[in-house]
Amino acid sequence: MNPVLELNELTVELSHAGQIVRPVEDVSMTIEEGKVVALIGESGSGKTMTALAAMGLLPESAHVASGAVIVDGTDVAGLSNKERRRLRAGTMGMVFQDPLSALNPVYSVGWQIAEQFRVHENMSRSEANERAVGLLRSVGIPDPERRSGEYPHQLSGGMRQRVMIAIAIALHPKVLIADEPTTALDVTVQAQILELLDELRHKQGMAIWLITHDLGVVASLADEVILMYAGRAVESASADRYFSKPRHPYGQALRASVPRLSQEIDDLHPVAGTPPPVTAFPSGCRFHPRCPYAIDRCRTEVPLLRSVDDVLVACHRAEEIHG
Amino acid sequence: MIPVFFGASLLVFLMVFALPGDPVRAIGGQRALPEATVQAIKARYRLDEPLVVQYVAYMSDLLRGDLGESFVSRRPVRDMFTETFPNTARLALFAVTIELIIGISAGILAALRRRGFLDMLVLVSTTIAIAIPIFVIGFTLQLLIGVEWGILPVAGLGDGFQSYILPALVLASVSLAYVARLTRTGLVESMNEDYVRTAEAKGLPRHRVVGQHALRNSVLPVMTFLVIDFGFLLAGAIVVEGIFNINGVGNAVFRAISQRDNLVIISFTLIAVVVFMIVSLIVDLAHTWLDPRLRHD
Amino acid sequence: MTEPVAAETGTQEVGRGSLSADAWRALRRSPRFWLAAVIMALAMLMAIWPQLFVSISPATHDPFDCSLRADDGSFQDRLPPSADHWFGTDVQGCDYYARVMYGARASIVVGVGATLVALLIGLALGGIGGYYRGWPDAVISRVTDLFFAVPYVVGAILLLTVIGDEGRSTLQVLLVIGVLSWPLASRIVRSSVLGVTQQEYVEAARAVGASDARIVTRHVLPNSFAPVFVFSMISIGAIIGVEATLSFLGVGLQLPAISWGLMINTAQSYVFDSPHLLLFPGLFVTLTVLAFLLLGDALRDAFDPRLQR
Numbered sequence: 001m002n003p004v005l006e007l008n009e010l011t012v013e014l015s016h017a018g019q020i021v022r023p024v025e026d027v028s029m030t031i032e033e034g035k036v037v038a039l040i041g042e043s044g045s046g047k048t049m050t051a052l053a054a055m056g057l058l059p060e061s062a063h064v065a066s067g068a069v070i071v072d073g074t075d076v077a078g079l080s081n082k083e084r085r086r087l088r089a090g091t092m093g094m095v096f097q098d099p100l101s102a103l104n105p106v107y108s109v110g111w112q113i114a115e116q117f118r119v120h121e122n123m124s125r126s127e128a129n130e131r132a133v134g135l136l137r138s139v140g141i142p143d144p145e146r147r148s149g150e151y152p153h154q155l156s157g158g159m160r161q162r163v164m165i166a167i168a169i170a171l172h173p174k175v176l177i178a179d180e181p182t183t184a185l186d187v188t189v190q191a192q193i194l195e196l197l198d199e200l201r202h203k204q205g206m207a208i209w210l211i212t213h214d215l216g217v218v219a220s221l222a223d224e225v226i227l228m229y230a231g232r233a234v235e236s237a238s239a240d241r242y243f244s245k246p247r248h249p250y251g252q253a254l255r256a257s258v259p260r261l262s263q264e265i266d267d268l269h270p271v272a273g274t275p276p277p278v279t280a281f282p283s284g285c286r287f288h289p290r291c292p293y294a295i296d297r298c299r300t301e302v303p304l305l306r307s308v309d310d311v312l313v314a315c316h317r318a319e320e321i322h323g
Numbered sequence: 324m325i326p327v328f329f330g331a332s333l334l335v336f337l338m339v340f341a342l343p344g345d346p347v348r349a350i351g352g353q354r355a356l357p358e359a360t361v362q363a364i365k366a367r368y369r370l371d372e373p374l375v376v377q378y379v380a381y382m383s384d385l386l387r388g389d390l391g392e393s394f395v396s397r398r399p400v401r402d403m404f405t406e407t408f409p410n411t412a413r414l415a416l417f418a419v420t421i422e423l424i425i426g427i428s429a430g431i432l433a434a435l436r437r438r439g440f441l442d443m444l445v446l447v448s449t450t451i452a453i454a455i456p457i458f459v460i461g462f463t464l465q466l467l468i469g470v471e472w473g474i475l476p477v478a479g480l481g482d483g484f485q486s487y488i489l490p491a492l493v494l495a496s497v498s499l500a501y502v503a504r505l506t507r508t509g510l511v512e513s514m515n516e517d518y519v520r521t522a523e524a525k526g527l528p529r530h531r532v533v534g535q536h537a538l539r540n541s542v543l544p545v546m547t548f549l550v551i552d553f554g555f556l557l558a559g560a561i562v563v564e565g566i567f568n569i570n571g572v573g574n575a576v577f578r579a580i581s582q583r584d585n586l587v588i589i590s591f592t593l594i595a596v597v598v599f600m601i602v603s604l605i606v607d608l609a610h611t612w613l614d615p616r617l618r619h620d
Numbered sequence: 621m622t623e624p625v626a627a628e629t630g631t632q633e634v635g636r637g638s639l640s641a642d643a644w645r646a647l648r649r650s651p652r653f654w655l656a657a658v659i660m661a662l663a664m665l666m667a668i669w670p671q672l673f674v675s676i677s678p679a680t681h682d683p684f685d686c687s688l689r690a691d692d693g694s695f696q697d698r699l700p701p702s703a704d705h706w707f708g709t710d711v712q713g714c715d716y717y718a719r720v721m722y723g724a725r726a727s728i729v730v731g732v733g734a735t736l737v738a739l740l741i742g743l744a745l746g747g748i749g750g751y752y753r754g755w756p757d758a759v760i761s762r763v764t765d766l767f768f769a770v771p772y773v774v775g776a777i778l779l780l781t782v783i784g785d786e787g788r789s790t791l792q793v794l795l796v797i798g799v800l801s802w803p804l805a806s807r808i809v810r811s812s813v814l815g816v817t818q819q820e821y822v823e824a825a826r827a828v829g830a831s832d833a834r835i836v837t838r839h840v841l842p843n844s845f846a847p848v849f850v851f852s853m854i855s856i857g858a859i860i861g862v863e864a865t866l867s868f869l870g871v872g873l874q875l876p877a878i879s880w881g882l883m884i885n886t887a888q889s890y891v892f893d894s895p896h897l898l899l900f901p902g903l904f905v906t907l908t909v910l911a912f913l914l915l916g917d918a919l920r921d922a923f924d925p926r927l928q929r
Contacts, residue, residue, distance in 0.1 A: 558773030
């Protein structure tokens with residue numbers, strides 16, 4: 001299986017209030033055709049930055065400091081914005097978190113979809129509009145002809161997200177990056193969107209890179225899971241392996257914190273402490289201040305991802321810890 | 324819209340007829356008038372009767388288009404208006420065109436070269452332009468460009484199109500500064516919005532991202548400004564037409580002030596209210612056309 | 621008249637003066653602020669104590685001591701700047717420098733005075749409307765809209781001509797401008813107060829039973845202060861410009877009052893021959909307006925929580 005997207009020890013540097021910080025450090029991942037890879041972590045863990053770096057959409061203050069982003073066999077990390085722009089269409093699509101602000105309020109949704117066809121494939125206006133309507137239909141929007149002339153503020157949250165997905169898949173990208181696709185939506189709508197993504201994966205063989213902090217979303221969809229904490233990848237495993245037996249203390253704590261219906265209220269176990277800000281990452285293993293298993297070595301030496309059983313874990317004590 | 328018109332005209336009415344002081348003097352222009360004229364004024368405006376009656380008389384005259392006769396020129400005010408209006412309209416249109424084209428372009432350039440030399444230049448020059456009173460700009464440009472360098476005509480409308488250039492430029496100056504600043508701020512803010520990131524994610528070329536996506540959103544604040552701007556233009560027209568001796572509505576007011584032809588001033592104020600409302604309406608419509616969110620309330 | 625000022629009330633924590641402390645720190649570092657402050661201080665000084673500035677000039681210290689002919693019989697009017705008359709002389713032979721210095725007073729007095737009038741009315745009406753909402757707000761908003769429908773300067777010209785010219789006093793001009801400016805002040809105050817009262821901490825205070833007076837003094841005032849303050853500065857600057865324009869048109873202050881706008885009116889016909897008659901008052905009024913506008917700008921940036929850090 002050919003990987004459609006590969007990140008090799010990607011590091012992103014950012015200038016923040018005079019300081020240089022690294023919101024993403026040494027992150028590696030591989031996404032193969034037709035697979036769903038979930039990148040999970042709390043807010044501030046660097047997951048969105050990683051995706052933006054992969055897409056070439058980093059804000060002005062940030063840049064790729066080292067590492068490679070390999071799209072379809074070519075390393076694009078070093079290319080200029082202009083070159084990346086040309087390459088992006090048809091290879092990668094991204095769905096952003098808040099569909100209301102991510103859609104332009106002054107143009108109809110049909111226009112925003114059709115735009116890509118007019119610009120990248122030189123289609124005529126009527127042809128592009130037809131394709132847009134068809135795309136709206138395929139993402140499950142009822143009455144697509146009418147909807148295509150409507151504006152983002154006239155649609156519900158769920159429909160807006162479908163429109164965003166339509167925009168992202170319009171040119172048949174090999175990989176679709178979905179950044180918190182369901183966070184801004186109601187629970188019932190969430191399920192529908194996930195179903196849609198699943199359909200895309202099965203029907204069109206699209207690879208999906210899912211970014212989320214919601215474990216429930218991951219469980220239903222992902223093939224592989226990568227756990228991020230404070231800018232680094234700390235565990236990488238197949239979804240089955242991850243959910244049955246997370247090996248990294250952070251992953252274990254996360255799983256334990258998900259309340260079960262059978263639990264008593266005073267029996268809740270939130271993960272102790274708070275994630276560190278990017279300006280003050282702890283030395284050594286970044287999780288060590290919150291880790292119940294931390295030893296001296298954890299404070300001084302950064303653990304690297306290594307193979308333990310059939311997962312990759314970044315923990316000095318991975319073999320000894322049992323979930 | 325209609326209630327606002329009646330309310331505003333009531334306001335004007337009160338300013339003239341209900342303030343302490345003698346309305347005859349207010350209308351007649353503070354000059355000693357022959358007794359017959361005083362009686363005529365009293366009769367026409369029903370000044371010996373209660374305010375309400377006065378208001379009704381005033382409004383019915385207004386709605387019939389009867390604005391009275393100037394005591395100075397002895398001509399119907401309405402004729403004075405219809406004669407001078409075309410020149411002012413031309414001047415105003417010219418000024419608005421200048422202010423929008425140059426203002427928006429300057430704003431775009433400044434926003435794209437943010438913190439660069441051009442941006443600083445635009446910021447500084449617009450701040451100064453806003454601070455200089457319009458008559459100072461008028462005389463200064465008249466002096467420099469008209470007299471010293473002799474490039475453009477300085478007075479009257481004798482030279483056809485050319486005569487309008489300098490006055491329109493002066494009239495547009497302050498508004499231009501505001502438009503440039505609003506466009507710049509609007510564009511800078513738009514470029515930081517999420518939908519711009521989406522546009523880039525779509526692989527669209529930069530000129531399209533800025534020109535189609537960001538720009539359309541950033542001119543919206545300019546639309547709101549245009550209504551206030553019209554107020555500036557009205558005032559500016561009086562000064563500019565006065566200085567450049569252009570036979571327009573503003574100049575009529577300018578001369579009316581020095582000749583104490585108050586009736587003209589009062590009548591033209593009312594006309595200004597009406598025109599202001601029409602302009603507000605037009606700008607509102609344009610704004611709604613540009614911003615779909617306003618259409619579906 | 622003024623640039624549309626957005627009321628920025630966001631979620632500002634009102635610790636004892638934390639916002640003001642931050643703002644002051646930001647201001648201290650801003651070159652714009654210092655430039656504006658210096659010019660403003662000079663202008664105020666000129667307004668309060670013109671004698672100070674005039675005393676250093678070799679010419680007569682009395683702006684009204686004018687003579688068309690000098691002792692030797694030569695004409696003294698419209699002389700260009702020289703060592704004897706730093707700014708030259710005007711149409712009647714008065715020392716222009718002295719007149720320009722004395723002209724500051726009218727501008728500052730009208731600027732500050734009219735702004736105060738506008739604020740007084742605006743704070744009352746805008747505050748009531750924004751705080752109590754409901755029908756008081758509806759009524760006040762309608763009235764504000766009516767005033768907005770009458771173009772500002774045109775309305776001023778109307779009122780001033782109607783009031784008449786048996787010697788229009790500074791007070792009359794000040795009142796007219798102030799009264800025409802209240803709608804904008806009211807709108808700013810209203811939106812600022814609305815922004816604050818919609819915050820949850822005000823609802824919380826109400827729920828606990830705090831009296832209106834307490835809520836207003838403890839929460840509303842400190843948090844609405846910033847936009848109103850910014851508006852005041854910009855308003856003073858704009859009104860100084862408006863007074864100059866009105867005086868230039870002949871509906872503002874009148875002789876024997878000394879106003880920069882009036883000086884340019886008097887000099888109209890001679891501007892091309894004696895440009896100094898335009899230059900000096902024009903320069904001074906521009907600088908004064910500029911100072912207030914810059915100060916307002918600097919304040920607005922200093923109070924903007926988004927620009928902090």
